[in-house]
Each structure stands twice: as C-alpha cells, then as structure tokens.
Amino acid sequence: MTAATETPKPHLLELLWRAAPETSRGPRKGLTVDEVVAAAIALADAEGLEALTVRRLAQSLGKAPMTLYTYVPGKTELVALMLDALFERMEATAVEGPWRERLAAVARDNYALYRAHVWAASAAPSRPPLGPGQCTKYERELQALEGLGLTDVEMDDALAHLLAFVRAAAQDAAQSEAEREASAQSDQEWWEANGPLLAKVLDVEKFPTAVRVGRAAGEAHDAAYNAEHAFAFGLERTLDGLAALIER
Amino acid sequence: MTAATETPKPHLLELLWRAAPETSRGPRKGLTVDEVVAAAIALADAEGLEALTVRRLAQSLGKAPMTLYTYVPGKTELVALMLDALFERMEATAVEGPWRERLAAVARDNYALYRAHVWAASAAPSRPPLGPGQCTKYERELQALEGLGLTDVEMDDALAHLLAFVRAAAQDAAQSEAEREASAQSDQEWWEANGPLLAKVLDVEKFPTAVRVGRAAGEAHDAAYNAEHAFAFGLERTLDGLAALIER
DNA sequence: ATCGTACTCTGTACTATATACAACGTACGA
DNA sequence: TCGTACGTTGTATATAGTACAGAGTACGAT
Numbered sequence: 001m002t003a004a005t006e007t008p009k010p011h012l013l014e015l016l017w018r019a020a021p022e023t024s025r026g027p028r029k030g031l032t033v034d035e036v037v038a039a040a041i042a043l044a045d046a047e048g049l050e051a052l053t054v055r056r057l058a059q060s061l062g063k064a065p066m067t068l069y070t071y072v073p074g075k076t077e078l079v080a081l082m083l084d085a086l087f088e089r090m091e092a093t094a095v096e097g098p099w100r101e102r103l104a105a106v107a108r109d110n111y112a113l114y115r116a117h118v119w120a121a122s123a124a125p126s127r128p129p130l131g132p133g134q135c136t137k138y139e140r141e142l143q144a145l146e147g148l149g150l151t152d153v154e155m156d157d158a159l160a161h162l163l164a165f166v167r168a169a170a171q172d173a174a175q176s177e178a179e180r181e182a183s184a185q186s187d188q189e190w191w192e193a194n195g196p197l198l199a200k201v202l203d204v205e206k207f208p209t210a211v212r213v214g215r216a217a218g219e220a221h222d223a224a225y226n227a228e229h230a231f232a233f234g235l236e237r238t239l240d241g242l243a244a245l246i247e248r
Numbered sequence: 249m250t251a252a253t254e255t256p257k258p259h260l261l262e263l264l265w266r267a268a269p270e271t272s273r274g275p276r277k278g279l280t281v282d283e284v285v286a287a288a289i290a291l292a293d294a295e296g297l298e299a300l301t302v303r304r305l306a307q308s309l310g311k312a313p314m315t316l317y318t319y320v321p322g323k324t325e326l327v328a329l330m331l332d333a334l335f336e337r338m339e340a341t342a343v344e345g346p347w348r349e350r351l352a353a354v355a356r357d358n359y360a361l362y363r364a365h366v367w368a369a370s371a372a373p374s375r376p377p378l379g380p381g382q383c384t385k386y387e388r389e390l391q392a393l394e395g396l397g398l399t400d401v402e403m404d405d406a407l408a409h410l411l412a413f414v415r416a417a418a419q420d421a422a423q424s425e426a427e428r429e430a431s432a433q434s435d436q437e438w439w440e441a442n443g444p445l446l447a448k449v450l451d452v453e454k455f456p457t458a459v460r461v462g463r464a465a466g467e468a469h470d471a472a473y474n475a476e477h478a479f480a481f482g483l484e485r486t487l488d489g490l491a492a493l494i495e496r
Numbered sequence: 497a498t499c500g501t502a503c504t505c506t507g508t509a510c511t512a513t514a515t516a517c518a519a520c521g522t523a524c525g526a
Numbered sequence: 527t528c529g530t531a532c533g534t535t536g537t538a539t540a541t542a543g544t545a546c547a548g549a550g551t552a553c554g555a556t
Contacts, residue, residue, distance in 0.1 A: 013442050017449050026532030027522040054514065064535045066515080075514070125427070126420040130446065139458040146457060152464030157481045164482070168416040172374035179373070194261050198378065201265050209394060210387040216400030233405045234412070241489030274503025275551045302543065312506045314544080323543070 012077050016084050016131030029070070031061060036071045037081045041117070044082065049119035079123050080131070086113065086120055087133030095143045099246060100239055102144035106159075107166050107235050114170030121171040126164055148246050158242055165238045166231075173227030260325050264332050264379030277318070279309060284319045285329045289365070292330065297367035327371050328379070334361065334368055335381030343391045347494060348487055350392035354407075355414050355483050362418030369419040374412055396494050406490055413486045414479075421475030435470075 014020050018033065039061050044052045054075065058065040072078045090113055093105040114121040128134045141163075145155045204211050221229050262268050266281065287309050292300045302323065306313040320326045338361055341353040362369040376382045389411075393403045452459050469477045 011441065011445075013445055017445065019445060019449070023532070025522095025524050025530075027534075029533070053512080055512090066517095066536080067534055069515075070533060125423055126416075127424065130450070132449075135450065135455050135458055138462070139455045142457040142461055152461045153468045156461050156465035157478070158485075160478060161482045161485055164416045164420065164478075165413065168374075168412045172412065175373055176375065193259065197259075197261055197265065197267060201267070201380075202378070202383065207383050207387045209390040210383055213390055213400045213404050214386070217404035220401040230405070230408060230412075234409045237406075237409055237486070237489035237493065239489070240492035241485035241487070244488035244491070245485065271503070271553095273501070273551095273553050275505075277504070301541080303541085314507080314546095315505055317544075318504060 012073075012080055012129055013131075015072070015077060015081060016129060030063065030067075031071060033071050033081065034085075036061065036068060037078070037085050040078055041082050041085060044119040045117055049079075049123060052119070080129055083120060083124055083128055084131030084133035086117055087128070087131070087137045090133075090137060092137075092140055095140070099144070099148050100243070103162060103239060103242065104235065106141050106144050107162055107238070110163060110166040111170055111231060114167060115173065118170075118174040121167055121174060124167060126160065126167070150246065154245065158245065162238060162242070165234055169227075169231040169234055172230065176227050260321075260328055260377055261379075263320070263325060263329060264377060278311070278315075279319060281319050281329065282333075284309065284316060285326070285333050288326055289330050289333060292367040293365055297327075297371060300367070328377055331368060331372055331376055332379030332381035334365055335376070335379070335385045338381075338385060340385075340388055343388070347392070347396055348491070351410060351487060351490065352483065354389050354392050355410055355486070358411060358414040359418055359479060362415060363421065366418075366422040369415055369422060372415060374408065374415070398494065402493065406493065410486060410490070413482055417475075417479040417482055420478065424475050 015033065036057070040052060040057055043057055043060060054068055055065045058068050061068075068078075072081065090109065092109050095102050095105075138159075141159055142155060145158055150158065202211055263281065284305070288300055288305055291305055291308060302316055303313045306316050309316075316326075320329065338357065340357050343350050343353075345353075386407075389407055390403060393406055398406065450459055
C-alpha cells in the first residue's frame with residue numbers, strides 16, 4: 001500500500017455537496033446517497049429519530065446493515081445529510097410585504113418544517129454545516145432582512161436569533177406532545193394519581209405567586225393548546241425585539 | 249400475594265418531593281436518593297451526560313449497577329431528579345432594581361447554571377416536572393415580573409419565553425464548544441482541508457447575500473466568542489420584546 | 497425468642513445499539 | 527485476460543438499559 005493509494009474518509013462537506021470523486025472500478029453501486037438519505041428521512045418522519053437505526057434503515061432499503069457505510073461514514077454524517085436535504089426541499093413563502101410580515105413568514109415556514117419533521121428540531125445544530133440546502137435557506141432568509149438598514153453582522157445576528165427561537169419553540173411543542181402520548185394517562189387519571197400529593201406539597205404560603213400564576217396559566221390554555229400559544233406569543237415578542245433594532 | 253401487598257413503582261412526583269412511604273423492614277439502605285443524585289450530577293458535570301451510565305454511577309458509589317434501581321426507577325427519573333436538585337441549589341441574584349435589570353439577572357443566572365452544568369441544557373424539558381426545586385425557581389423568577397401590570401397568564405408566558413431563549417442560547421454555546429473540541433482540528437487545518445471545496449461551491453452568483461453576510465459575521469466574531477455574543481445580542485432583543493408588552 | 501416476609505443488594509442475562517474487520521465476489525483498466 | 531479496487535455482507539466487539547432471580551438481612555407479629 002503506497003501513500004498515494006490511501007483514500008481518506010470522505011469529509012462531511014464533500015458528501016453534502018455530493019463532491020466525492022467518482023470511481024469506476026468494482027461492482028456498480030446499488031444505491032445512491034440520495035436514496036439512503038430519503039429513506040432515512042422517511043423512517044425518522046414515521047417513527048422518530050430513535051427508531052432510525054442502521055439496521056432498520058438498511059432493512060428498508062433491502063441491504064445488509066454494513067452496506068450503508070459505503071455511502072455514509074457514520075450515523076452522525078447521515079443525520080447532517082438528512083437535515084440539509086430537508087432544507088433543500090423546504091417550502092418557503094415568497095419574500096414580500098413589510099419586514100415584520102416577511103420575518104413572520106420565515107418563522108412560520110421554519111416552524112412548519114420542524115413540526116412536520118419532529119426529529120429535525122432536536123438534530124439541528126444552531127449552525128448547521130454549510131451544505132447546499134443550508135446555504136440556499138440562509139440566502140433566502142437573509143433576503144427578508146435586506147434593505148432594513150442593518151449591518152451585515154446585525155442581519156446574521158437577527159436571523160440566528162429568530163431561528164433559534166423557532167427551533168426551541170418547535171422542540172418544546174414536540175416534546176410536550178410526546179410526553180402526553182407517552183404517559184398514556186388522561187389528564188384526569190394524572191390528577192387522580194398526583195393531585196393529592198401536589199395539594200399537600202404545593203404550599204400556598206411557600207409558593208404564593210407560583211401557585212397563583214401557575215393556576216391561571218393552566219386554566220387559560222388547556223394543555224393541548226399550550227405549545228401553539230407559546231409559539232404565537234414568542235413570535236410576537238421576538239419580532240417586537242427585532243423591531244427595536246430595525247426601527248431604531 | 250394479595251392486592252393490598254402490591255407496591256406500585258414510586259411515581260416521579262413522590263421521588264421529587266421525597267415523599268415515598270418509609271419502610272422499616274429489611275436491611276438498612278446503604279445510600280440515599282440524594283447521594284445517588286449528587287453523584288450523578290458530579291459525574292455528568294465532569295464527563296457529560298453520555299458518560300453518565302448506570303454502571304459508572306454505581307461504580308462511583310461503590311455498589312453494583314442494579315442496586316441503583318432500588319433508589320430510582322430508571323434513568324429518565326434520575327435525570328429529572330438531577331435537574332430538580334440543580335434548581336434547588338441554584339445561585340440566584342436578588343430581585344431588585346428596574347424590571348429590565350431584574351429580568352436580565354434571571355436570564356444570566358439561568359445561563360450561568362446551564363453553562364456550569366452543560367448536560368442540564370439538553371436534559372431540561374421546557375416545563376420540567378413540578379419538583380421542589382422547580383417550584384422554588386418558578387416562584388423566585390416570577391417575582392421579577394410582579395407588579396409590572398401583566399396578567400398572571402402573561403407573566404407565565406413572558407417567563408417561559410425568556411427561559412426558553414436562555415436555554416437555547418446555552419445549548420448552542422455548549423454545542424459549538426463541543427464541536428470545536430471534538431474536531432481536534434485547528435481553524436487553520438479546517439480551512440486547509442475544506443477551503444478549496446467551499447471556494448468552488450459557494451458561488452457568489454448563487455448565494456450573493458449569504459456569502460457577503462456570512463463573511464462579515466465570520467470576521468466580526470471569531471468562532472470562540474460567537475456564542476457569548478449571540479447570548480448578549482439575543483438577551484437585549486428578548487428584553488426589548490418584553491418591553492413592548494410591559495411598557496405598553 | 498422465633499420465624500415469616502418485605503426489602504436491599506448483586507450476578508447473570510437479554511436485547512439493542514454503532515461499527516470494526518475480514519471474506520467474497522464483481523467488473524473496470526491495463 | 528487478469529489483477530485489483532471496491533461494493534456487499536456475516537461475524538464479532540464493546541457498551542447501553544434493565545429484567546429477573548437468588549442470597550442475605552432485620553423488623554414485626556406471634
């Protein structure tokens with residue numbers, strides 16, 4: 001084995017941009033990276049990120065588990081590819097209207113994406129690797145901030161801030177949904193089981209404000225609407241916060 | 249075995265409030281829930297949440313792995329207990345001064361908590377279970393919003409919004425730090441490896457705004473200070489957003 | 497004082513994960 | 527035509543959470 005023969009692991013960036021050097025020797029590939037990624041997304045969409053195992057994925061593609069490692073160096077890289085593919089195909093509202101509506105649309109598009117692909121919210125780093133999908137998305141979303149008198153750095157800061165809010169909100173929504181499903185208990189059962197203890201322990205003397213506010217919040221939105229409400233409230237606050245910068 | 253003999257698994261709430269019914273039969277317990285939780289926190293602080301395994305934790309306590317299941321029903325509950333313990337001991341700035349300073353202090357306290365216990369940011373649900381620590385924290389933090397003319401529901405919304413921002417920011421900071429350490433590459437090495445490809449692929453024609461803004465942002469804050477900057481920027485925006493509600 | 501039993505503790509075992517490694521076979525380039 | 531680079535796969539390893547059953551302990555009832 002000479003030094004020139006060594007083929008280092010393909011970098012993540014090469015994979016993202018599908019820039020791996022082509023080889024012609026050996027048997028034909030039975031799959032493409034895109035097929036693997038698409039199957040992985042389908043699986044994660046249907047059954048969640050924890051159900052996305054190399055075995056299950058290989059099975060759904062009709063291959064042996066280890067075969068996938070020919071296409072993708074490991075699971076980490078696979079998830080990065082899945083995310084970028086999502087960004088690439090993402091549905092986006094056209095950028096138009098006053099700035100507040102434009103940014104609200106960006107937020108809602110992202111929220112819809114994360115709600116449709118729950119796993120993405122927990123998998124996405126705040127600054128995903130620079131794949132084609134991410135770049136396209138970044139470019140498009142920056143348009144919504146163009147011409148508002150912000151510096152370039154402020155544009156980046158503002159967008160990152162908005163997107164971080166959306167991702168957190170989507171993650172919270174998904175989690176509260178998952179918890180409700182997992183606990184298989186109805187609200188009534190839960191209260192029957194835990195109410196007595198809580199009543200004893202949630203001392204109004206000790207937690208006066210918490211009890212008062214907590215009760216009000218609980219009554220206002222029955223748990224089901226909580227997450228959507230939090231998103232709506234948070235979005236208005238976030239846009240108000242950016243307004244202070246933009247309309248300065 | 250009669251029905252009356254059955255001892256159902258202790259609910260999480262009972263554990264959180266240390267309200268498990270005492271038993272006197274059998275050998276003395278060699279540990280307490282608090283000791284287990286404290287050891288788990290120490291381990292997670294030192295080596296991260298992924299290093300917190302039942303085996304390692306048991307070893308650090310000088311017990312066999314399965315012994316821990318006498319104290320805690322499972323790992324999920326353990327993490328919940330760890331979080332609540334953290335909240336209980338959390339250092340908090342006194343609530344005083346104008347509202348903006350009070351809320352900024354709440355944010356900074358939470359940020360410091362999550363930066364000191366990196367695992368907590370990723371483990372914490374947005375609405376952690378109602379343990380004593382969580383209640384104490386909620387009560388204290390609501391004080392910072394008292395007397396501002398908000399309704400009870402708005403107080404809850406506003407606090408949740410602020411805390412969600414802080415958690416997301418801390419998570420991002422931790423993640424970018426972890427990535428930098430994991431990749432063991434210096435920035436220079438990274439650019440040498442990936443620069444050529446990026447230069448080819450990041451077409452200025454196709455991504456004009458992205459390239460311009462991305463470059464400006466990259467130059468403005470070298471990656472190391474990025475996260476802290478994002479927190480500072482985001483905090484101001486979040487407080488501005490709440491100001492629109494409070495000073496309405 | 498004795499004895500049953502509830503309870504702690506522990507060793508073993510099961511299932512499932514990601515993935516390293518080596519064997520096998522294919523088909524291109526020389 | 528043949529060597530070799532490479533796709534594919536079976537086997538194997540390390541590590542996870544935790545179910546289960548056996549062994550020993552000490553309180554409470556008798």
